[in-house]
Amino acid sequence: MRLANRVAVVTGGGSGIGAEICRAFAREGALVAVTDLRREAAEQIAAEIRDSEGQAFSWGLEVSDHTAVEDAADEIEKRLGPLDIWVNNAGISRVVPFLDCTGDLWDLIIRVNLKGTFVGCQAAIRRMLPRKRGVIVNMSSQSGKVGNSRYAAYCASKFGVIGLTQSLAREFAGQGIRVNALCPGVVFTPLWGAQLEDYARKRNIRPEDVRSYLEEKTPIGRLCTPEEVAYTAVFLASDDATYITGQAINITGGSVMH
Numbered sequence: 001m002r003l004a005n006r007v008a009v010v011t012g013g014g015s016g017i018g019a020e021i022c023r024a025f026a027r028e029g030a031l032v033a034v035t036d037l038r039r040e041a042a043e044q045i046a047a048e049i050r051d052s053e054g055q056a057f058s059w060g061l062e063v064s065d066h067t068a069v070e071d072a073a074d075e076i077e078k079r080l081g082p083l084d085i086w087v088n089n090a091g092i093s094r095v096v097p098f099l100d101c102t103g104d105l106w107d108l109i110i111r112v113n114l115k116g117t118f119v120g121c122q123a124a125i126r127r128m129l130p131r132k133r134g135v136i137v138n139m140s141s142q143s144g145k146v147g148n149s150r151y152a153a154y155c156a157s158k159f160g161v162i163g164l165t166q167s168l169a170r171e172f173a174g175q176g177i178r179v180n181a182l183c184p185g186v187v188f189t190p191l192w193g194a195q196l197e198d199y200a201r202k203r204n205i206r207p208e209d210v211r212s213y214l215e216e217k218t219p220i221g222r223l224c225t226p227e228e229v230a231y232t233a234v235f236l237a238s239d240d241a242t243y244i245t246g247q248a249i250n251i252t253g254g255s256v257m258h
């Protein structure tokens with residue numbers, strides 16, 4: 001097992017990609033702190049992992065709340081042991097014409113996706129530094145590599161996550177802490193369910209045609225699965241990736257290549 005007895009925190013672990021990362025980490029032997037804004041959703045995933053002989057516990061957590069994240073990190077360490085891995089996965093997305101994007105919506109997307117990642121990185125690095133050891137995986141997106149219409153706030157937040165990742169990778173490379181980002185293409189999770197109609201409007205197609213439209217646009221010819229993102233997270237978190245830091249890895253089926 002590649003993550004045996006490592007203590008791993010995953011934010012937004014109650015759904016979609018985050019839940020799959022929690023399952024994959026647990027299968028590799030990690031003790032997983034499943035955290036989410038929705039405590040019940042986090043507990044559901046943690047219980048499912050425990051039912052299949054994995055080790056997982058749940059915490060309710062708003063990623064942009066500095067005090068709450070620091071308090072939870074203390075509790076997690078007290079309960080599970082020193083932190084080895086922290087995945088800043090929680091995120092939200094909206095498809096909205098730029099001129100209709102209110103200041104409040106802009107602030108919300110930047111607060112959850114970018115400030116939430118900043119807060120998580122601080123909590124993790126503060127606790128990893130004394131042991132000079134740790135791995136951070138930040139969730140960016142293909143939208144962190146290429147801008148897209150009606151996605152200005154989301155793209156800005158995900159480009160920001162890559163800038164943050166590269167900066168921290170350089171700052172802490174000499175102290176045993178690796179920081180990388182994942183850039184998935186489209187994964188049909190609840191996040192997509194919520195923006196399906198707005199996306200269909202943007203493309204002038206029917207909501208029920210969005211999936212096949214996106215599949216046709218992808219060189220590999222299908223969408224990404226949450227498992228495919230989770231496998232890459234396991235790799236980056238493991239000792240198979242000890243010389244990899246500051247990278248933003250595309251999992252895009254060939255859509256983005258830089």
Ligand SMILES: NC(=O)c1ccc[n+]([C@@H]2O[C@H](COP(=O)([O-])OP(=O)(O)OC[C@H]3O[C@@H](n4cnc5c(N)ncnc54)[C@H](O)[C@@H]3O)[C@@H](O)[C@H]2O)c1
Nearest residue numbers: 012014015016017037062063090091141186187189190191
């Ligand atoms: N689905 C995709 O196509 C796709 C592609 C690229 C990147 N991503 C990124 O992957 C991550 C996970 O996305 P997903 O598709 O699994 O979404 P999802 O909506 O299925 O899951 C996101 C989880 O984050 C939680 N969350 C939301 N706001 C939070 C907050 N403020 N504090 C704590 N938890 C919060 C939600 O409760 C939810 O359980 C996001 O960062 C997203 O931007 C998704």
